Amino acid sequence: MTELEQLLARAEELYRDLRFQAVTDWKARHGGLAIGFMPVYVPRELLHAMGVLPVGVMGAGDDLEIIRGDAYYQSYICHLPRSTIELGLNGALDSLDGMLFPATCDVIRNLSGMWKLQFPEKYAHYLDVPQDFDALVGGQFYRRELEEIADELHRRGARKLEPAALRRSIEAYNENRSLVEALYTLRIDEPWRVPTHELYLLLRAGNVLSVEEHTAMLREYREAVLADADRRSMDQARVLLAGSFCEQPPLGLLRTLERAGCYIVDDDFVQVHRWITGDVRANGADPLGDLVLAYLEQGIASPIRYIDDQAKGQALVERVERSGAEGVIFCAPSFCDPALLDQPMAVAAIERAGIPWTSFKYAENTGQFQVIREQAGTFADSIKLWSE
Amino acid sequence: MSEKVNPGAAATAALKDQSQERQKAMIAEHFRKLAEAPERGEKCVYTFVPGNLTELIDSFGLLPVLPEINALQSGMRGKSRDYIALAEKLGHSEDVCTYVKCDIGMLKSGNVGPTGERLPNPDLLLLSYTGCFTFLKWFELLGQEYDAPVTMLHVPYQGDGVVTDSMRTYVVDQLKKKIIPALERISGRAYDEEALKERLERSAQAEEDLVWVLESAKRRPSPIDAYFGGVYYIGPIFTAFRGTQDAVLYYRELRAEVEERIALGKGPVTPDGEIANERYRLVVEGPPNWTSFRKFWQMFAEEGAVVVASTYTKVGGVYDNGFRHDPDRPLETLADYCMGCYTNLNLPTRVQMLERYVREYSADGFLINSVKSCNSFSAGQLMILREVERRTARPGGFIESDLVDPRYFSASNIKNRLESYFQMIEQKRAGGV
Ligand code: SF4
Ligand code: SF4
Numbered sequence: 001m002t003e004l005e006q007l008l009a010r011a012e013e014l015y016r017d018l019r020f021q022a023v024t025d026w027k028a029r030h031g032g033l034a035i036g037f038m039p040v041y042v043p044r045e046l047l048h049a050m051g052v053l054p055v056g057v058m059g060a061g062d063d064l065e066i067i068r069g070d071a072y073y074q075s076y077i078c079h080l081p082r083s084t085i086e087l088g089l090n091g092a093l094d095s096l097d098g099m100l101f102p103a104t105c106d107v108i109r110n111l112s113g114m115w116k117l118q119f120p121e122k123y124a125h126y127l128d129v130p131q132d133f134d135a136l137v138g139g140q141f142y143r144r145e146l147e148e149i150a151d152e153l154h155r156r157g158a159r160k161l162e163p164a165a166l167r168r169s170i171e172a173y174n175e176n177r178s179l180v181e182a183l184y185t186l187r188i189d190e191p192w193r194v195p196t197h198e199l200y201l202l203l204r205a206g207n208v209l210s211v212e213e214h215t216a217m218l219r220e221y222r223e224a225v226l227a228d229a230d231r232r233s234m235d236q237a238r239v240l241l242a243g244s245f246c247e248q249p250p251l252g253l254l255r256t257l258e259r260a261g262c263y264i265v266d267d268d269f270v271q272v273h274r275w276i277t278g279d280v281r282a283n284g285a286d287p288l289g290d291l292v293l294a295y296l297e298q299g300i301a302s303p304i305r306y307i308d309d310q311a312k313g314q315a316l317v318e319r320v321e322r323s324g325a326e327g328v329i330f331c332a333p334s335f336c337d338p339a340l341l342d343q344p345m346a347v348a349a350i351e352r353a354g355i356p357w358t359s360f361k362y363a364e365n366t367g368q369f370q371v372i373r374e375q376a377g378t379f380a381d382s383i384k385l386w387s388e
Numbered sequence: 389m390s391e392k393v394n395p396g397a398a399a400t401a402a403l404k405d406q407s408q409e410r411q412k413a414m415i416a417e418h419f420r421k422l423a424e425a426p427e428r429g430e431k432c433v434y435t436f437v438p439g440n441l442t443e444l445i446d447s448f449g450l451l452p453v454l455p456e457i458n459a460l461q462s463g464m465r466g467k468s469r470d471y472i473a474l475a476e477k478l479g480h481s482e483d484v485c486t487y488v489k490c491d492i493g494m495l496k497s498g499n500v501g502p503t504g505e506r507l508p509n510p511d512l513l514l515l516s517y518t519g520c521f522t523f524l525k526w527f528e529l530l531g532q533e534y535d536a537p538v539t540m541l542h543v544p545y546q547g548d549g550v551v552t553d554s555m556r557t558y559v560v561d562q563l564k565k566k567i568i569p570a571l572e573r574i575s576g577r578a579y580d581e582e583a584l585k586e587r588l589e590r591s592a593q594a595e596e597d598l599v600w601v602l603e604s605a606k607r608r609p610s611p612i613d614a615y616f617g618g619v620y621y622i623g624p625i626f627t628a629f630r631g632t633q634d635a636v637l638y639y640r641e642l643r644a645e646v647e648e649r650i651a652l653g654k655g656p657v658t659p660d661g662e663i664a665n666e667r668y669r670l671v672v673e674g675p676p677n678w679t680s681f682r683k684f685w686q687m688f689a690e691e692g693a694v695v696v697a698s699t700y701t702k703v704g705g706v707y708d709n710g711f712r713h714d715p716d717r718p719l720e721t722l723a724d725y726c727m728g729c730y731t732n733l734n735l736p737t738r739v740q741m742l743e744r745y746v747r748e749y750s751a752d753g754f755l756i757n758s759v760k761s762c763n764s765f766s767a768g769q770l771m772i773l774r775e776v777e778r779r780t781a782r783p784g785g786f787i788e789s790d791l792v793d794p795r796y797f798s799a800s801n802i803k804n805r806l807e808s809y810f811q812m813i814e815q816k817r818a819g820g821v
Contacts, residue, residue, distance in 0.1 A: 113735025
């Protein structure tokens with residue numbers, strides 16, 4: 001095995017480890033708390049500064065047989081919460097000392113209460129991120145919210161939140177984010193060097209590794225793929241994949257899209273890594289305030305964020321331009337309210353800009369990709385035809 | 389028709405129900421005003437039921453339009469199927485809330501409201517965002533259709549089951565800095581706190597009577613049905629009329645009518661007559677189905693099943709926990725109102741509330757109508773079912789339908805399930821399971 005292969009094997013092992021052994025190991029080494037968080041965004045810097053390991057929980061993909069989770073959800077609710085409950089019930093999340101449920105949608109919101117009922121001994125908190133982006137209104141509220149979380153974690157044994165530590169954590173995540181971004185840029189420039197199914201595994205590794213380990217992994221991967229002479233350009237259509245910001249498509253689906261002739265040059269996967277664009281100010285006198293400001297002013301235009309400037313979908317059009325995508329695939333989980341309610345507005349903007357698009361839905365445990373393969377293949381062919 | 393229902397009594401009751409006549413007249417007048425608004429230069433604000441700011445809107449002389457009410461009315465008038473089909477044809481997903489699609493379909497079909505008159509375009513989309521994220525997307529969608537500004541009031545969720553000072557401050561700050569200035573701009577009037585206080589005072593009076601009416605169902609027999617009948621009782625207070633003198637009078641009359649029913653020992657009135665023999669007392673969680681509302685109600689009435697308490701009648705405000713609008717704290721009270729609406733309560737609080745209803749209303753069981761449209765209500769209901777069953781030791785039932793999409797109302801299926809559920813209650817009574 002080459003070093004690159006080893007690294008990818010490790011990332012895939014982390015992705016498939018539904019017992020979260022990496023978290024147990026980290027706790028054994030560091031002795032701190034581990035706090036899980038649901039998609040999409042939580043300020044991991046805050047946890048890190050208190051010596052807490054933030055752990056992204058994104059359902060169970062297609063690897064877990066759902067035995068009890070289905071008894072918690074009706075058929076018309078997305079798959080993510082039922083596999084998450086299953087993980088909670090089967091003990092896979094025992095290493096977590098608590099869970100944060102950010103204000104992503106009503107399903108995650110209600111899951112926060114279910115968690116309180118089901119696991120009363122664990123910390124479960126709904127993180128109500130503001131939809132008002134005025135620093136003196138939503139910003140103040142958000143700050144108080146973060147302070148409350150910090151106080152509660154401190155009560156439960158985490159280190160006290162200190163500005164100096166928070167500054168260092170902001171730096172650590174700035175570095176991590178810039179490496180993620182660099183890989184996204186490299187994929188735009190040379191998509192054959194950074195296949196999406198690999199990049200995706202790296203993003204997922206960041207859910208369970210400490211930021212320091214993850215940063216090292218990203219750096220190593222980048223060096224390895226740049227040095228890999230075997231990676232060569234192929235005649236593939238460049239597409240942007242939109243809508244998979246919460247429940248994630250199975251890895252097989254990503255491979256299917258690539259095999260069907262698509263280079264995915266931008267996507268919404270594991271968005272916690274890319275929610276804040278650019279660096280959070282790291283040297284200010286009030287790092288908590290800087291974290292709040294970054295949320296208010298540097299957040300991406302996600303479907304779960306209120307956009308009031310009448311330019312819905314514009315950010316997507318800009319991403320298409322920036323990434324050089326030739327088409328958009330709307331790829332959303334079935335029954336995902338934020339993604340599917342947003343889609344008509346995004347489609348309208350994409351059509352106004354004359355960009356080809358197609359759409360399909362998935363569940364994290366979708367096992368059959370034949371139809372998707374054909375649809376994506378046809379879409380890729382049509383793009384290539386038009387671009388000739 | 390079952391002998392448990394007495395049509396003659398219904399006719400008499402219908403004749404006597406002044407409150408119903410008053411409500412009808414209030415609604416007709418409101419829609420007339422809306423239809424004439426553009427001509428008369430009156431301004432309209434589109435806004436939502438949960439967490440509505442009716443007193444504030446009215447204090448600026450603005451007229452509210454409530455898209456959910458239009459959607460449910462379209463469902464009751466048999467129009468929603470076509471509206472939803474049209475929205476889906478235009479690219480709206482089959483998976484999402486049918487209220488939104490019904491509204492978009494209605495808009496694309498000429499925006500004709502429940503009374504057959506055209507609804508005015510909004511001058512402001514007032515997005516008060518309580519208890520459900522779909523509202524946010526809904527007004528983003530409408531924002532694309534209309535040339536009207538959108539102003540948002542983000543109402544924090546009671547994630548930990550409490551309203552904190554921080555949450556209240558956040559809402560009040562938004563009211564002061566965002567909402568009131570937007571209403572001032574649209575109306576051309578300055579904020580008048582005295583005018584708001586007068587309206588809040590009237591709200592509290594109406595709320596007092598509404599709570600009395602809802603709590604009358606604790607009696608045996610219950611004089612009201614607190615779900616099917618309840619949706620009529622909450623009409624004025626959940627919509628354009630909270631804070632008006634009309635609403636005060638409506639609730640006073642309604643209370644007097646219910647008092648009379650109690651004095652005569654009468655059960656609830658249904659469209660097919662009075663329920664003369666109360667056989668089952670139920671607590672219901674979840675919204676009703678509107679496309680087959682009457683048929684749905686009949687399935688209960690024919691069995692002598694009376695809903696003694698429901699959570700749906702709390703989506704536009706929970707008043708039976710003691711909350712009343714307080715004119716002495718005008719903006720804070722609006723904040724507390726918004727944060728207290730039912731779907732803004734966390735799951736443990738919803739479970740407690742249902743448990744309390746089952747006990748206090750001496751219910752034989754509780755039933756969940758889980759609607760496909762609404763994650764805000766539905767996600768977690770199976771757990772609610774188990775929890776309430778465990779805590780009360782009364783049988784829980786579960787049926788599925790939708791709000792306004794007739795494709796998801798299977799009468800035979802629901803009837804079967806209800807029949808088995810009533811049997812379960814009987815067995816329990818007989819000391820069985
Ligand atoms: S997949 Fe969509 S609906 Fe489901 S939890 Fe995530 S954001 Fe919510
Ligand atoms: S999802 Fe539920 S609460 Fe939200 S708009 Fe639809 S019906 Fe209303």
